[in-house]
Amino acid sequence: MSAIHLHNLVKKFGDFTALKTMDLTIEDGEFVALLGPSGCGKSTTMNMIAGMEQPTEGRILFGERDMAGVPMGRRGVGFVFQNYAIFTHMTVRQNLAYGPRMHGTPKAEVDRRVGAIAELLQLTPLLDRRADRLSVNILQRVAIGRSAILEPAIFLLDEPLSNVDAAFRAVMRTELKHLQRQFRQTMVYVTHDQLEAMTMADRIAVMDHGVLQQVGTPIEVYNNPANVFVAKFIGSPGMNLLPGRPAESDRGLVIDLGPLGATAPLPDRLAHVLRGSSGEVLFGFRPEQATLAAEGRGIAAPVTAVERIGARTIVHLGSGEQAMKVVLDNDQRADLDGSAVVSPDMNAVRIFDRTSGRALGGAFQ
């Protein structure tokens, strides 16, 4: 069994708590991304799973087996770091074959595995090249192959693509996902890049300041962020969050956005929760879940910048706490001088408690 259970996991370095009470189960064969900004505790978590760091409190189980006191070499995990660790004086073939040879695998089986992994990672034409003649991109591919060839039941990858170039990263995202499907490994992938997490992971564990903020499928964390941090961190650009207060109007419950006026009436799932409350909230909507509308049909604000990025245009509006962005397809014509009127898709709106940052109201699909 290669499920990974983290129970009340805590890591302190002296007085500093790098990880606060983490509870997470990664199912057998699942691909989970640990996602968060630099310093949030991703690598610390990963290093404890690998056995390179010991937890200050809590337990790590692989299936039923408690990993306390089990050294790294006995955990049966494959590990790939940001910086490739390969032997530069050897050929690609020798690098790939190194692990299975050390494990005493018969030569015919080593050759078969080298051939298969080289094919999967598009290394076949390079098998007899010396590693010191290869680009950083290819070296990282060899490093992944060197770990993958041992077919570990648990494969841990810590920012493996952060040093490779953007085009190659896109190719590798597909290949890594393919590799995991092929071997049905339990894969834990550390990244600060939400695109990597969104495209590859079955579930994403979003972390900040040593605290697990939310665990869910990519679409769950995108559609239903549990709090303001996740709302801003997931999505590119992140969610718009405008301060306001619930208010009754003749059309139903709206959010009074102060200088920006009032929103359209809230859908029932939110109106139920907010009716009768006058506490400060944040009105959240994704830049791609809004359009520009005619006057009187939305939130009017001055346009401050327009970025045209290939097939889409990002319109920046307002400033300070009232700043927001709208992503338009380029076929949507917008009069971008002066002010514009933003009409969020009210069915996709999220409301957050301003003080706690927590999402209020039911999830939507």
Ligand SMILES: Nc1ncnc2c1ncn2[C@@H]1O[C@H](COP(=O)(O)OP(=O)(O)OP(=O)(O)O)[C@@H](O)[C@H]1O
């Ligand atoms: N050995 C250590 N001694 C003291 N502090 C440490 C040690 N290792 C990590 N930390 C601190 O713990 C916090 C979490 O570090 P960690 O490396 O887990 O973050 P991360 O989310 O992986 O970020 P990055 O992507 O920058 O590595 C950071 O503030 C870091 O400085």
